[in-house]
Amino acid sequence: MGKGGFGIGRLGLWWQLRQAAGQDGAPVPDIPQGAGPLLLVHVSPDARVAFSQVQRRLMRARPDLRILELGDPSPSAAEALIRAGPAALLLFGSDLPPGLIDAASRHDLPVILAEARLAPEDAGWTLRALARRELLRSMRAVLVTDPASHATALRMGADRGCVAMTGPVAEIRDPLPCSEAERSVMAQLLRGRHAWLAASVPPDEEAAVLAAHHAALAQSHRALLFLAPRDPDRIDPLAEEIEASGLTVARRSRDEDPTDEVHVMLTDGPTEMGLWYRLAPVTYLGGTLGGDDAAARHPFEPAALGSAIVHGPMTQRFATEWQQLGGAGAARQVADAEGLAAAIAELSQPDLIATLASNAWTVSTGGADVTMRICAPVLDAIGKAKP
Known part of the structure; x- marks a missing residue:
């Protein structure tokens, strides 16, 4: 210039x-003691x-x-x-x-x-x-x-x-905990099966999630869905509906295991999410497809535990975090139930999953690095200040 x-x-x-001089006369804030x-x-x-x-x-x-x-x-x-x-x-x-x-x-x-x-x-x-x-x-x-x-x-x-x-x-979130012994036992049961998680699924998205799992089964007949309904009261009636469609269900509430013949593992709702994120290479975050994202899980939860993320277009609750993930190629957005089915089927490929998961992990843990980069010149100026 x-x-x-x-x-x-x-x-x-x-x-x-x-x-601003018109404000003169206002009291000067008290200086903190020390x-x-x-x-x-x-x-x-x-x-x-x-x-x-x-x-x-x-x-x-x-x-x-x-x-x-x-x-x-x-x-x-x-x-x-x-x-x-x-x-x-x-x-x-x-x-x-x-x-x-x-x-x-x-x-x-x-x-x-x-x-x-x-x-x-x-x-x-x-x-x-x-x-x-x-x-x-x-x-x-x-x-x-x-x-x-x-x-x-x-x-x-x-x-x-x-x-x-x-x-x-970005918000720094500690990874959700889980029992390592439980995770190890479950991982042994999976024995390389393609697994994915539908987390905090509201009733109006259950049909879309099950349709997506049918698409996954068409790609890999041993595919396993961990389904975490938002409302735990939906577990038993949902199990009946799934079994009526011809799929085999295991229920965490009954201490049933995801054996080879099981197609869908119903979790206890919002509990043990740290376990399911660790076991599922792919996670769909419920509430983002139908627009009911008021109780949606934070997207950095699966990201911090190495699970690739699929979501719908309704991301108002965590708009900043979704924007960061999307900008880094760290999440797959779908428009509707058909798009969800296509994405879940495609993400049975390990290389695609690994890229998404790695990018998501980088974004979810990047808040600590950004925070330190901001603090560095401040601490430098403080260190050089005259006592």
């Missing part, structure tokens, strides 16, 4: 600060859940760290906060509070922007966009979630050496 653009950017920033370093933090509303994960990691690394969360204080309040001697300012999300950033810049306080999603209009020529350009230029590090935001940050004039794409902070 030419000097004229930067001049207009400074004018836009001056106007924002002038508007002898440890002080970190000022501003969190955008849509980034609060992700920040809680980063905050836990920071506190594990520096138990003496004092974190002060702020809104967008007036210029005079921001000045007072900066004079309190913080080690750094962390902006989490896409908001760029002008008072805080301007005061930090004037006092050479490191400013780190993380989990930033920048819109194309941020690189435009409106007064607001030019002001945001001016603010971005003072950042020590700009950590964005996606390639489009990375390109936008560069177009806004951020130093290329300061911009990095970390990806979004």
Whole structure:
């Protein structure tokens, strides 16, 4: 951008600060007590859940760290906060509070922007966009979630050496537990059979799941379905319906085993999910086909345990996680019951399963890596701060 653009950017920033000056007189937030370093933090509303994960990691690394969360204080309040001697300012999300950033810049306080999603209009020529350009230029590090935001940050004039794409902070979930002895016994019973899991299946999707299993049996006559109905009260009537269709059923509730002649193993509903995910190379997550995803399982559950994922188009409950899986080629989306049957039949091929499962595992465990990449420049700034 030419000097004229930067001049207009400074004018836009001056106007924002002038508007914020109307808040002068508001009390300065109390500084947390303690002898440890002080970190000022501003969190955008849509980034609060992700920040809680980063905050836990920071506190594990520096138990003496004092974190002060702020809104967008007036210029005079921001000045007072900066004079309190913080080690750094962390902006989490896409908001760029002008008072805080301007005061930090004037006092050479490191400013780190993380989990930033920048819109194309941020690189435009409106007064607001030019002001945001001016603010971005003072950042020590700009950590964005996606390639489009990375390109936008560069177009806004951020130093290329300061911009990095970390990806979004995904929720870190510990793998669901199971009895290893039980898993080992079950695995021996399967003896290489192709198995798949339909998890948390609502009644209106049961027919689609069974049709998909018939398609799997057409590809592999020893295929086994672990069926976990959402409602445990459906186990007995569902067993009768399946047997009436000509398939053999085993029920976990009766301690029956998935022997060679069994086509469908009915689980105890939502219990022991860690066991079934480990045994099934492929998982269909119920509720995503018919739109009843209110009680759908978290997609990182099977992903973290090496099970390839199939799902329908209704993914509102965990939209961010599904978007991450889809973007990484880590899940197979189907449109309807016919698509489910085709996907389950196709995913009897080990190489396809392995690719999906590996990609899904990478996404589900990537939250820890992203969190550490965000914490690194913060901890570096804290370590270099004067005591």
